[in-house]
Amino acid sequence: MPALTLKVDSVQLSFGDRKILQDVYLSCKQGEIVGLLGRNGCGKSSLLKIIFGTLKPSYKYISIDDVYIHKGFHNTRIAYLPQHNYLPKGMRVSQLAKMLVSEAEWDRFSAQPAYLEHGQKQTDQLSGGELRQLEMLMILHSRADFILLDEPFTHISPVQSDGFKQQLREAAKTKGIILTDHQYQNILDVSDRIILISEGRTKPITDNEELVSYGYLNRIN
Amino acid sequence: MFAGNYIIVLLILTKLIAYFSAKGHHYYMHADSFYYYRNAGISIRRLYTYSLVIDLAFLAVIIISYKFIAACLHLH
Numbered sequence: 001m002p003a004l005t006l007k008v009d010s011v012q013l014s015f016g017d018r019k020i021l022q023d024v025y026l027s028c029k030q031g032e033i034v035g036l037l038g039r040n041g042c043g044k045s046s047l048l049k050i051i052f053g054t055l056k057p058s059y060k061y062i063s064i065d066d067v068y069i070h071k072g073f074h075n076t077r078i079a080y081l082p083q084h085n086y087l088p089k090g091m092r093v094s095q096l097a098k099m100l101v102s103e104a105e106w107d108r109f110s111a112q113p114a115y116l117e118h119g120q121k122q123t124d125q126l127s128g129g130e131l132r133q134l135e136m137l138m139i140l141h142s143r144a145d146f147i148l149l150d151e152p153f154t155h156i157s158p159v160q161s162d163g164f165k166q167q168l169r170e171a172a173k174t175k176g177i178i179l180t181d182h183q184y185q186n187i188l189d190v191s192d193r194i195i196l197i198s199e200g201r202t203k204p205i206t207d208n209e210e211l212v213s214y215g216y217l218n219r220i221n
Numbered sequence: 222m223f224a225g226n227y228i229i230v231l232l233i234l235t236k237l238i239a240y241f242s243a244k245g246h247h248y249y250m251h252a253d254s255f256y257y258y259r260n261a262g263i264s265i266r267r268l269y270t271y272s273l274v275i276d277l278a279f280l281a282v283i284i285i286s287y288k289f290i291a292a293c294l295h296l297h
Contacts, residue, residue, distance in 0.1 A: 052259075054255075054256075054259065073259045073260070073262070075262070076260070076261075076262040079260045080256060080259070080260065081256075082256045084253055085253060086253055086254060086255070086256040086257045086260075087254065087257055088251060088254035088257055089251075089254075096257065099261040099263075100257070100260055100261045138260075139260065142260060143262075144260075
């Protein structure tokens with residue numbers, strides 16, 4: 001089956017007089033990880049919510065294989081990991097996973113050490129990091145063709161981050177992934193392409209030095 | 222007859238109040254879980270609406286059955 005392509009074009013978003021996004025173009029193919037970088041308040045999370053369909057901009061054109069999609073979550077084409085913990089409290093992880101994880105992916109998901117350890121626990125018995133790990137695993141093994149991850153490395157220790165990156169690459173064999181995080185080194189490590197959002201515009205980054213010239217970093221480590 | 226209709230209106234009103242309260246409670250107290258349901262392909266608003274429709278349909282069946290039995294007994 002040929003790889004699907006998600007295209008995001010001409011997104012315009014304002015909050016009052018303040019223009020947040022005005023000249024946005026972004027594409028992501030299945031099998032690709034696209035890293036989104038930008039300063040605080042530049043509109044990274046808003047852009048992901050617009051693609052998912054839970055934030056309404058003044059204008060947008062979002063398509064999958066050139067077919068316009070009104071809201072990304074319709075027919076579970078796109079899944080979204082928000083910044084905060086999203087699993088309902090007081091419910092068992094295994095119950096929640098069954099509704100989110102695709103049947104085709106279930107065996108691989110249920111063999112994950114995190115699920116084997118915590119699958120029978122309730123969500124309020126888990127720490128923020130454990131919950132984050134399970135939430136991300138569920139999203140990566142969901143039915144969606146495209147995955148949007150908003151700060152997936154938050155609450156995660158460096159050792160766990162390495163495991164995460166492996167899981168991301170594994171998921172990217174069949175899905176397209178767009179992710180953003182302030183831990184830019186993790187984004188640079190795992191992404192096939194980097195897009196910088198600056199002054200409401202998307203700028204493809206071909207050389208990491210450009211992150212300095214656009215004022216996102218002071219220097220490259 | 223008037224008292225019977227009054228009770229039906231009261232029952233429907235109670236169910237509508239319960240529907241709006243449950244929906245409001247979910248949006249204010251469990252807003253974080255919104256994305257769980259969206260990612261699972263479920264709309265919480267639709268879920269509550271379906272519950273209300275099923276609830277009202279069940280109520281309608283009970284009322285109609287009651288009226289039918291009452292009419293039969295009266296004819297008998």
